[in-house]
Structure formats: C-alpha cells, structure tokens
Amino acid sequence: MQDLGISVLFRGKNLIRLLGGLGVTLELSAVSIVLSVILGLLLGVVMTLKSRVVRAVCRVYLEIIRIVPQLVLLFLCYFGLARAFGIQLSGEAAAVIVFTFWGAGEMGDLVRGALTSIPRHQIESGAALGLTKGQIYRYILIPQTLRRLIPQSINLATRMIKTTSLVMLIGVIEVLKVGQQIIDASRYDTPSAAIWIYAVIFFLYFFICWPISLLAGRLEKKWQA
Numbered sequence: 001m002q003d004l005g006i007s008v009l010f011r012g013k014n015l016i017r018l019l020g021g022l023g024v025t026l027e028l029s030a031v032s033i034v035l036s037v038i039l040g041l042l043l044g045v046v047m048t049l050k051s052r053v054v055r056a057v058c059r060v061y062l063e064i065i066r067i068v069p070q071l072v073l074l075f076l077c078y079f080g081l082a083r084a085f086g087i088q089l090s091g092e093a094a095a096v097i098v099f100t101f102w103g104a105g106e107m108g109d110l111v112r113g114a115l116t117s118i119p120r121h122q123i124e125s126g127a128a129l130g131l132t133k134g135q136i137y138r139y140i141l142i143p144q145t146l147r148r149l150i151p152q153s154i155n156l157a158t159r160m161i162k163t164t165s166l167v168m169l170i171g172v173i174e175v176l177k178v179g180q181q182i183i184d185a186s187r188y189d190t191p192s193a194a195i196w197i198y199a200v201i202f203f204l205y206f207f208i209c210w211p212i213s214l215l216a217g218r219l220e221k222k223w224q225a
Contacts, residue, residue, distance in 0.1 A: 008186045008193040009200060018197075021178035022204050028095050028174070029161045035096070036103025036160070037153065043104055044111020058108070065105040071166050073098045078170040091172035095164065103160055107153060114148040115141060154216035158209045175201055 009015050047058045065073075078094040081087040089097070118141060126136040168177035179197045186193040 006196045008182065008190045009196055011186075014182050015200075017178050017182065018175060018200060018204070021173060021175035024092075024172065025161070025164050025174040026208070028092060028099070028164050028167065028172070029157075031096050032099035032103055032164075033157050033160055035100040036107050036156075039100065039104035040107020041111055043108030044115060047108055047112040048115050062105055062109055065102050070098065070102055070163055071169065073102065074166060074170055091167060091170045094170060095167040095172060099160055099164065103156065106156055110149055110152050110156070111145065114145040114152075117148060118144050151216040151220035154212055154219070158212050158216075161209055161212075162205060175204060 009018075043058070046054060049055070074094060077098050078089060078091060081089060081094075122140055122144075123136055126140050131139065164174065165176045167174055168180070171177075173181075179201050183194045183197050
C-alpha cells in the first residue's frame, strides 16, 4: 500500500483535512447559491421591464459575466480592490461576492427566460378576469415559472459548486488546496500521492454533484411530460 501511495490518505489527519476542505467548499457554495437565487429572482423580474435603460444595463451586466472568466473576476475583487482602493477582503468574502455576482446574473437570465416563455394570452386572460398584477404573478406567472426554472437552477448550482475550486488561487483553504498541501508534504517520501489525493477529490465532487444533476433531470422530465 505504501508503494502505491494510497497510505498517504490515512497518514495523520490527511483524510479529515480533505473533508474539512470539502466543508469550506460546500459552505462557500451554499452561501453563494442562496444569495444568487434571491438576487436572481429580483433581477429576472427587473429584466422583464419595458424600460430601455434598465434593459441596456442588464444586458451589459450579462455580457460581463459571460465574457469575463470567473478567475479574472476573483483576481479583480481580491487583489484589485486591495491595491486600487485599499479595501482588504478575505479570500472567502471575495469568493462569495464574485460567485454571487456571477450566479445572480445567470439566475436572473433564467428567470427572465422563464417569465417571457409564458404565453401572453394567459396574462391577458387573468387581467380580463379582474385579477390584479400581484394576483397574476401569484396564480399564473410564478407557478409556471417555477416549473421551468427549478431544473435549470439546480444545474446552475452544480456549476457553482464545481467552479468554487478556483478559490484556491486566492488563498482559500478548500478541498483542492488541502489536497495540494498534502501532495507537497508527501512529495519526497510518497511521490505517487498525487493520483490518490486527486482521485479522492474527484469522487468527493462527483458524489455531491451527481445526485443534484439526477434530480434536475428527473424534475425536467416529470414536468415536461
């Protein structure tokens, strides 16, 4: 077992450290996802407004988060703010800000697409029946929007979980960073440790994201039936 390098996983507290790093990953992901959903729902409604100025601002925002890589946004937030404005952020805070900024935009666009996909005549019929705007949202728009939105938002959540691996580059001690620390510490006595550490990290991500992806697929098939 020593020759294969798998023993490094059970040396000292290495496995516990990996699980602790996974906890940091999940915590960052959970906070970012919750904030993204809340802000994205509001943003999606704003995107449906008829104001040209609002639509132009939203379009610029969406283009920024689609064109600029998340890693560049992390560097801008973590290193750029500190140097340009003297704002000191922890790596965790910078990660939450960037992933929320990105996730809210993606979520907002999903909400906008779901709202605009509902046939216009349903809204007009609701108004003809004397429903207020709030009642139209409550009884017509929101239920249908959720059916369209939930599978897509779950897929967005898995993307956000996987993308949190980038935060190791700004010093956050998450699961991938812990893995690298263990590999570096075992470089001379266990040269083959890397394959085992990265294999464990692979399976940790897989067993977190795979059930979520299955849930999204089942919901999508169920509601499209």
